[in-house]
Amino acid sequence: MSLYHETADILSAPSAGGNLKTRLFGNKNKRLKSPPQQIYALALETCKWSSVLKEVIESSELLRHERKLTPVLALLLVHDFLLSRKGIALPASHGLRAAIERHKARLTAELTRARLRRKAASVDALRQLITVESLGEAGLYPRWVRVNTFRTTLQDQLDTTFRGFTQVASVKDVTSAGSIAHQQLLHVDEHVPNLLALSPTFEITKTHAYASGAIILQDKASCFPAYLLDPRPEDGDVIDSCSAPGNKTTHVAAIVKSRVAEGDECKQKVYAFEKDQHRSRTLDKMVNLAGAHEITRMSLGRDFLKVDPNAPLYQHVGALLLDPSCSGSGIVGRDAMPTIHLPEEPSAGAAAKKAPSQRNRKRKREDGTAEDQGRQQILVDDDGQELVISSEKEMRIRLEALSSFQLTLLLHAFTFPAARKVTYSTCSVHAEENEQVVIKALQSEVAMKRGWRIMRRDQQVRGMREWPVRGSIEASGGDQEIAEACIRSYKDDGRGVMGFFVAGFVRDAGSEVGTDGKEATITNGHHEEESRREGAYAQASSTTENVQMKNGLGSTTRKPESKTALGETCGDSDDSGSDVDGEEGEEWGGFAD
Numbered sequence: 251m252s253l254y255h256e257t258a259d260i261l262s263a264p265s266a267g268g269n270l271k272t273r274l275f276g277n278k279n280k281r282l283k284s285p286p287q288q289i290y291a292l293a294l295e296t297c298k299w300s301s302v303l304k305e306v307i308e309s310s311e312l313l314r315h316e317r318k319l320t321p322v323l324a325l326l327l328v329h330d331f332l333l334s335r336k337g338i339a340l341p342a343s344h345g346l347r348a349a350i351e352r353h354k355a356r357l358t359a360e361l362t363r364a365r366l367r368r369k370a371a372s373v374d375a376l377r378q379l380i381t382v383e384s385l386g387e388a389g390l391y392p393r394w395v396r397v398n399t400f401r402t403t404l405q406d407q408l409d410t411t412f413r414g415f416t417q418v419a420s421v422k423d424v425t426s427a428g429s430i431a432h433q434q435l436l437h438v439d440e441h442v443p444n445l446l447a448l449s450p451t452f453e454i455t456k457t458h459a460y461a462s463g464a465i466i467l468q469d470k471a472s473c474f475p476a477y478l479l480d481p482r483p484e485d486g487d488v489i490d491s492c493s494a495p496g497n498k499t500t501h502v503a504a505i506v507k508s509r510v511a512e513g514d515e516c517k518q519k520v521y522a523f524e525k526d527q528h529r530s531r532t533l534d535k536m537v538n539l540a541g542a543h544e545i546t547r548m549s550l551g552r553d554f555l556k557v558d559p560n561a562p563l564y565q566h567v568g569a570l571l572l573d574p575s576c577s578g579s580g581i582v583g584r585d586a587m588p589t590i591h592l593p594e595e596p597s598a599g600a601a602a603k604k605a606p607s608q609r610n611r612k613r614k615r616e617d618g619t620a621e622d623q624g625r626q627q628i629l630v631d632d633d634g635q636e637l638v639i640s641s642e643k644e645m646r647i648r649l650e651a652l653s654s655f656q657l658t659l660l661l662h663a664f665t666f667p668a669a670r671k672v673t674y675s676t677c678s679v680h681a682e683e684n685e686q687v688v689i690k691a692l693q694s695e696v697a698m699k700r701g702w703r704i705m706r707r708d709q710q711v712r713g714m715r716e717w718p719v720r721g722s723i724e725a726s727g728g729d730q731e732i733a734e735a736c737i738r739s740y741k742d743d744g745r746g747v748m749g750f751f752v753a754g755f756v757r758d759a760g761s762e763v764g765t766d767g768k769e770a771t772i773t774n775g776h777h778e779e780e781s782r783r784e785g786a787y788a789q790a791s792s793t794t795e796n797v798q799m800k801n802g803l804g805s806t807t808r809k810p811e812s813k814t815a816l817g818e819t820c821g822d823s824d825d826s827g828s829d830v831d832g833e834e835g836e837e838w839g840g841f842a843d
């Protein structure tokens with residue numbers, strides 16, 4: 251009994267209760283008797299099917315015959331009765347189960363009618379139609395997949411995992427209405443190497459390539475930072491300062507590795523920091539599954555701000571990637587609260603008996619324009635949980651706090667003595683977290699002293715130079731060069747990507763003075779010191795409290811797992827589709843950022 255009542259409670263929470271994950275996993279105090287995964291799957295699938303189930307319930311007059319059922323409870327039970335392989339998860343003698351099963355003939359007949367009205371030849375065909383319909387906003391976005399060159403090649407994947415796909419000329423073709431229900435389409439991205447846009451309905455989490463880490467779900471925009479950083483052998487070691495879940499860490503490591511001639515040893519290292527212990531576990535799993543552990547040194551649970559830039563271990567770090575926590579305002583709503591279509595109650599008299607809040611709720615969810623929602627803005631935290639902001643003032647305070655933290659991180663990155671390149675990115679659309687952080691960083695004392703400049707558009711890698719959406723001139727204080735240098739994307743402009751921002755910073759060798767007064771340099775021979783640095787690394791590890799350092803090279807017994815828990819999101823909210831993939835603790839999913 252708890253499963254259906256608990257799921258009904260979750261679905262009936264007020265609109266400010268956040269998305270399904272927040273409602274279910276966010277409230278740690280709430281004691282649930284049923285497994286949260288089961289509630290999540292039932293709620294999601296029922297919402298997905300609710301437009302059909304509403305018709306079935308109304309036409310069969312179930313609520314008129316069974317007065318004890320509420321509209322939500324009826325949806326959940328009828329869903330399991332008609333569509334779940336195991337049927338209703340209650341004993342045969344249970345009252346709720348009996349209340350549905352005594353209408354078996356009528357319910358089944360009404361499902362057939364609903365299917366025929368949609369011109370679906372079978373329940374499977376209906377299922378496909380429903381999947382497309384339920385994607386909502388997410389249907390406008392392809393499934394972005396990065397081919398992980400640690401494990402495979404683009405051509406290999408085109409020849410195997412995507413053999414049955416039809417290649418199309420643009421992202422718009424991939425998501426165009428009508429085609430997505432019937433065919434699997436694919437577009438090879440023209441800006442970022444090894445990136446594919448796939449039909450939004452494709453169940454990528456069921457592929458072997460996904461389970462084995464050969465392909466990674468990652469939004470196109472989330473691939474910009476590592477690609478823009480463009481780490482080359484002469485850049486020395488690389489730092490990813492804010493790493494979990496690890497999409498950009500594994501991407502930057504793949505680029506580093508791709509520049510090593512076959513048979514040669516990769517001498518560069520990628521140092522990955524992640525402050526949060528829980529998210530560190532995800533990072534660890536993702537790095538291993540992606541096969542990036544050989545060149546990635548993870549500092550799990552370690553605050554990047556506490557890293558000493560002058561430590562011998564980091565003296566050859568020439569490139570840093572900074573992708574700090576942000577407001578998440580650019581994230582595409584795959585994770586939004588799904589729409590639920592509630593059946594009408596049988597008569598006005600009966601409806602009046604029900605709590606008015608339930609009727610209001612229906613109106614709110616179906617048109618999505620509830621008055622209170624109009625005033626609220628939702629921010630998404632690093633764990634994909636929603637934070638409801640209800641006033642302009644609250645929003646301003648939140649953005650100020652975020653941008654000050656982001657600037658602090660960026661200025662810390664500027665202090666690494668051998669650093670020549672830094673990328674700064676957010677999945678936010680707010681200028682406060684983007685161009686304004688860039689401007690403040692360029693005007694900072696450390697930038698002036700060390701000669702940091704913006705990486706101009708004409709200095710960027712081809713795909714980023716050619717990407718047409720650039721920063722705001724107004725937010726860049728009227729400086730056209732800075733605005734041009736900044737790379738943006740907007741989630742609703744038809745390009746099929748999330749809202750994102752990235753800017754690069756560069757400086758020349760010889761333009762900086764180290765804190766010790768000496769100039770730091772990177773030479774191609776710097777890795778001769780490798781063993782000395784490994785010693786320093788181990789020492790740093792053992793002296794740092796509450797810090798767990800991992801050296802993938804030493805983990806000879808570690809094998810990629812076919813499935814790892816990756817419930818966290820970080821901008822890449824891509825993998826939380828309505829097919830219950832990517833749900834908490836289920837699968838590894840490169841939350842496309």
Ligand SMILES: C[S@@+](CC[C@H](N)C(=O)[O-])C[C@H]1O[C@@H](n2cnc3c(N)ncnc32)[C@H](O)[C@@H]1O
Pocket residue numbers: 472491492493494495496497498499523524525526529552553554555573574575576632820821843
């Ligand atoms: C936007 S997410 C990073 C997403 C990641 N780059 C990816 O693409 O998969 C920000 C991450 O930074 C971590 N973080 C925040 N402050 C940090 C700090 N001072 N040091 C290290 N990690 C930090 C957060 O815990 C969070 O996991």
